[in-house]
Amino acid sequence: MLLQLYRTMLLIRAFEEAAGRAFHGGLIRGPVHQYVGQEAIAVGVCANLRATDYVSSYHRGHGHAIAKGADIRKMMRELLGRAGGTCGGKGGSMHIADFSVGMLGANGVVADGVTIAVGAAQAVKLLGEDRLVVAFFGDGAVNRGPLLEAFNWAVIYGLPVLFVCEDNQYAATVRTSEFTAGEGIVARARSFGLPAESIDGNDVAAVHETSLKALTLIREKQSPALIHATAYRWYGHFAHDSGAYRDPSAHRLALEGDPLERCRRTLLEKDVSAQTLERMRADTESLVAAALSEAEAAPFPEAREAFTEIQDVGAEWAR
Amino acid sequence: MGEMTYGEAACLALRQEMQRDARVWALGEDLGSIGGIAGQYRGLQEEFGRSRICDTPISESTIMGAAVGAAICGTRPVVELRYADFALCATDEIVNQAAKIRYMFNGQARVPLVVRQPIGIQKGCAAQHSQSTEAWWVHVPGLVVVAPATPADNHGLLKAAIRCDDPVVYLEHKELWPARGAVDSQQAPLPLGKAQLVLKGDDLTIVTWSRMRHVCELACGALAQQGLRAELIDLRTLWPWDREQVLESVRRTGRLLVVHEAVRVGGFGAEIAAEVSEVLWRELKGPVRRLAGPRSPVPYAEPLENRMRISPDQVAGMALEMIKEKR
Numbered sequence: 001m002l003l004q005l006y007r008t009m010l011l012i013r014a015f016e017e018a019a020g021r022a023f024h025g026g027l028i029r030g031p032v033h034q035y036v037g038q039e040a041i042a043v044g045v046c047a048n049l050r051a052t053d054y055v056s057s058y059h060r061g062h063g064h065a066i067a068k069g070a071d072i073r074k075m076m077r078e079l080l081g082r083a084g085g086t087c088g089g090k091g092g093s094m095h096i097a098d099f100s101v102g103m104l105g106a107n108g109v110v111a112d113g114v115t116i117a118v119g120a121a122q123a124v125k126l127l128g129e130d131r132l133v134v135a136f137f138g139d140g141a142v143n144r145g146p147l148l149e150a151f152n153w154a155v156i157y158g159l160p161v162l163f164v165c166e167d168n169q170y171a172a173t174v175r176t177s178e179f180t181a182g183e184g185i186v187a188r189a190r191s192f193g194l195p196a197e198s199i200d201g202n203d204v205a206a207v208h209e210t211s212l213k214a215l216t217l218i219r220e221k222q223s224p225a226l227i228h229a230t231a232y233r234w235y236g237h238f239a240h241d242s243g244a245y246r247d248p249s250a251h252r253l254a255l256e257g258d259p260l261e262r263c264r265r266t267l268l269e270k271d272v273s274a275q276t277l278e279r280m281r282a283d284t285e286s287l288v289a290a291a292l293s294e295a296e297a298a299p300f301p302e303a304r305e306a307f308t309e310i311q312d313v314g315a316e317w318a319r
Numbered sequence: 320m321g322e323m324t325y326g327e328a329a330c331l332a333l334r335q336e337m338q339r340d341a342r343v344w345a346l347g348e349d350l351g352s353i354g355g356i357a358g359q360y361r362g363l364q365e366e367f368g369r370s371r372i373c374d375t376p377i378s379e380s381t382i383m384g385a386a387v388g389a390a391i392c393g394t395r396p397v398v399e400l401r402y403a404d405f406a407l408c409a410t411d412e413i414v415n416q417a418a419k420i421r422y423m424f425n426g427q428a429r430v431p432l433v434v435r436q437p438i439g440i441q442k443g444c445a446a447q448h449s450q451s452t453e454a455w456w457v458h459v460p461g462l463v464v465v466a467p468a469t470p471a472d473n474h475g476l477l478k479a480a481i482r483c484d485d486p487v488v489y490l491e492h493k494e495l496w497p498a499r500g501a502v503d504s505q506q507a508p509l510p511l512g513k514a515q516l517v518l519k520g521d522d523l524t525i526v527t528w529s530r531m532r533h534v535c536e537l538a539c540g541a542l543a544q545q546g547l548r549a550e551l552i553d554l555r556t557l558w559p560w561d562r563e564q565v566l567e568s569v570r571r572t573g574r575l576l577v578v579h580e581a582v583r584v585g586g587f588g589a590e591i592a593a594e595v596s597e598v599l600w601r602e603l604k605g606p607v608r609r610l611a612g613p614r615s616p617v618p619y620a621e622p623l624e625n626r627m628r629i630s631p632d633q634v635a636g637m638a639l640e641m642i643k644e645k646r
Contacts, residue, residue: 054392088425099427104391109415115384116416122385123392126344126370146412149381156376309426311485313463313511315559 003272005047005204006263007280009039012063013260014281014288015072019062019079019093022292023239028079032093035063037234040259041166042067044207045134045227048215054102054120054133056113059094060166061106064136070098076291082298089301090309102131111137111144114163118150121159125222132215134162140171142185151192154224162214163189163226166201168233173245189226201229202259205266232257320503326359326496328470331504332477333360333397337367340395343481346373346382347399347435356401357437357496383409383434387416390486391428397481398434403452403490406436410455417486418461433480433487438466439530439580440617440627441493449617449627451529451581456488457558457590463511464557466490468532470500472555475509482508492530514561516568520548522642523574526565526591528554531578531629538634549638557587562594569595573604574641578634583611605644610637 016034023032035042038060046055046067057064065075070086078085079093086098097105104120107113117135124131141147142165154161165185169176182188189196195217199210207229214225232254236243243251264277307319323331337343344367345360351374354361364372375382379400386396400406406413417430438451456464463485467473473491480487517532518539527535532553539549550568554560569575575595577588592607610629617627 056388086425087423087427090425091423095423097424097427099391099424104388104428105420105424107416109411112384112412112416115381115412116388116391118381119385119388119390119396120392121388122373123389123394126389126394127342127392146380146384149376149378150384152376153378153381153385309422311421311461311463313483313485313559315512315562317562318559 002205002263002267002270005043005208006260006267006277007284008043008067009204009260009263010281010284011072011287012039012043012066014285015062015066015075018288018292020235020239022079027296028093029081030092030094032079032239033060033237034235034239035060037259038166038168038201038231039063040204040207040263041164041201041229041231042136044204045162045164045211047208048212049132049134052102053131054104054117055136056104056117056120056133057106057136058110058113058138058141059106059108060138061096062093065096065098065103065106068098068103069101070096070103072288073291073294076295077298080295080298081300082295083301084298088305111141111147113137114141114150115146117161118153118159121154121161122157124160132160132162132218134164136164136166138171139165139167139169139176139185142176142180142188148188151189151194155193158223160218160222161224162211162218163194163224165226165228167228167230170233170237172237173241186226186228194224194226196226196228198228198230201231202257202262204259204263231259320501322499323470323502324496325470325473325491325498325500326357328474328502329359329477329491330361330363331502332474333481334363334366336478336481337363337371342393343395343397344371344373345397345399346375346386348375348377348401350374350399355399357493359496360399379405379408380412383412384416386432387412387420387430390430390432391420395481396432398432400434400436402448402493403436403438404447404450406434406452413462413486413488414459418459422461429484430486431484433477433489435489435491437491437493439492439494440624443619443624445619446616451579451612453490453557453581454585454587457587461486462558463487464490465511465555466492466529466557467555468492468495468529468553470498470502471506472509472515474502475506476511476555479508479511483511490529495530509555512556512559512561514564515553515555516550516564517553518549518551520550521572522547522549523576523638524550524552524565524568524572525576525578525634525638526552526554527578528557529580531580534629534631535578535634537631538638541631541635542638547639547642560591565591565595566598569599570602573602575607576638576641577607577609578629579611580629581612582614583609584614586611605641608637608641610634
């Protein structure tokens with residue numbers, strides 16, 4: 001199991017590093033918010049989900065898509081704005097979505113994916129389906145009103161939602177702690193009657209175990225819960241941002257919490273051979289490299305595609 | 320065919336759609352406790368239960384965001400936002416989510432929902448409960464915008480809005496709730512995007528919608544007494560608006576007056592006026608004109624509020640001036 005989690009983390013790491021290089025190499029034209037350093041959270045949680053369960057995400061959404069099973073070749077095409085991308089080149093990095101695996105979309109507006117998630121859970125309940133919903137959001141969302149509305153909403157209607165706050169310590173370029181009154185997200189969640197727990201988001205086994213417990217309870221009791229997972233965002237807010245506002249020594253220290261390295265050491269202790277792990281790393285990197293070169297070779301979408309999928313009841317003459 | 324109010328007609332449409340399709344449900348404030356702020360949901364919670372007629376907290380962002388989530392996951396929510404003014408608290412979810420999701424995810428999901436947000440001046444309701452915001456929504460690609468003026472249209476158009484796979488901003492008018500009219504309860508949904516020719520005439524075309532339709536009808540009656548025949552078109556759907564019908568009419572009459580209650584500046588009348596002027600400028604007998612609200616908040620006291628209202632006399636007066644105008 002842990003080996004499988006490690007492999008998915010490697011895949012996300014490789015994808016995100018490649019996305020960063022592609023951005024700096026001029027292949028990606030818009031903002032790219034990398035998930036490097038936070039891989040254990042998406043991977044630990046999503047490993048407990050079924051294909052039919054839903055996840056909603058935010059602007060840093062590649063990791064959730066990959067952990068939920070989205071095709072990295074289509075994702076890379078999307079980042080490069082090519083035909084055959086996850087969203088046909090209309091969405092790009094910030095709007096990665098793959099409904100075929102229950103990934104309801106990365107979302108460019110902070111906290112909006114959370115209100116969408118509670119609505120998805122309400123649909124599940126209305127339709128009598130057996131699905132769970134996970135709402136991933138960053139620590140920057142904790143000061144937006146709709147997030148608190150959604151907590152209240154999920155509790156009063158008894159909805160099967162797991163809220164996962166990925167605390168990478170920065171809301172865009174400022175330290176979230178400086179801008180957050182009170183005891184933080186766990187206390188806020190508990191004040192709504194949400195069971196809430198803080199965990200080390202660099203420890204994939206802990207994320208996996210805690211979310212399994214929470215999800216099992218949610219499935220049984222049809223009531224929501226929250227997990228607050230701390231981690232560290234290795235790069236800037238997005239690839240344009242060098243993150244120069246961070247204290248260099250604290251930054252170096254934080255990098256030592258690397259969730260992949262930590263998982264690797266545990267696997268070695270469990271007698272998995274270093275060669276196996278190295279081969280796994282090389283495999284995932286070559287998968288990503290292939291996805292990138294395929295994407296680079298793929299054609300751009302036809303310009304006429306700009307006007308598809310707007311609405312049914314529209315007006316051609318106005319385009 | 321029976322007579323009922325504009326509010327009852329909407330209630331009937333929703334009831335029929337909920338009976339027809341188990342995926343249809345409604346959410347918003349005060350739907351069950353009092354049957355909606357204007358009684359437009361009366362009796363529905365008793366019939367369909369609390370999960371399908373869902374009373375909500377006063378959380379507009381989440382009412383709307385949850386509706387988006389529920390719409391992309393297989394249901395067809397009807398959202399009640401009570402007043403257009405309060406819908407502004409949910410503008411982000413309407414504009415950035417409901418209107419964009421189908422497009423930015425390239426059709427992986429559709430967002431079949433209706434956002435009911437009644438517009439207009441309602442006696443004594445003052446600045447934050449009286450606005451007509453239709454132009455804001457028409458400006459947003461992805462949305463359909465509907466503004467019914469009669470009980471029959473509120474019945475037929477609400478059915479159509481609920482069956483539409485696009486997000487529909489549905490703008491009832493608060494002062495029309497008690498208006499009575501004939502409704503064929505078995506009528507099929509009305510087509511979205513089709514205007515109604517209310518009165519046929521050759522001297523001038525008047526284009527309007529929502530409550531102003533009734534004001535314009537009175538004005539046309541006054542003009543008729545002077546032997547002048549105005550053609551009156553009620554757009555009913557503002558996006559997409561029935562451009563063909565309006566162009567055809569103005570080609571015949573050579574004159575266009577657009578009337579709406581919303582603020583004139585940047586109002587939807589400006590769009591119609593510009594489009595018609597661009598296409599038909601050679602055939603126009605005079606400039607296209609607009610009669611619409613002053614750029615002022617809506618005040619409380621009666622004489623002040625009346626300054627914001629458009630009267631049949633004003634419409635008839637402007638129409639008369641236009642007909643007499645020489646090039």
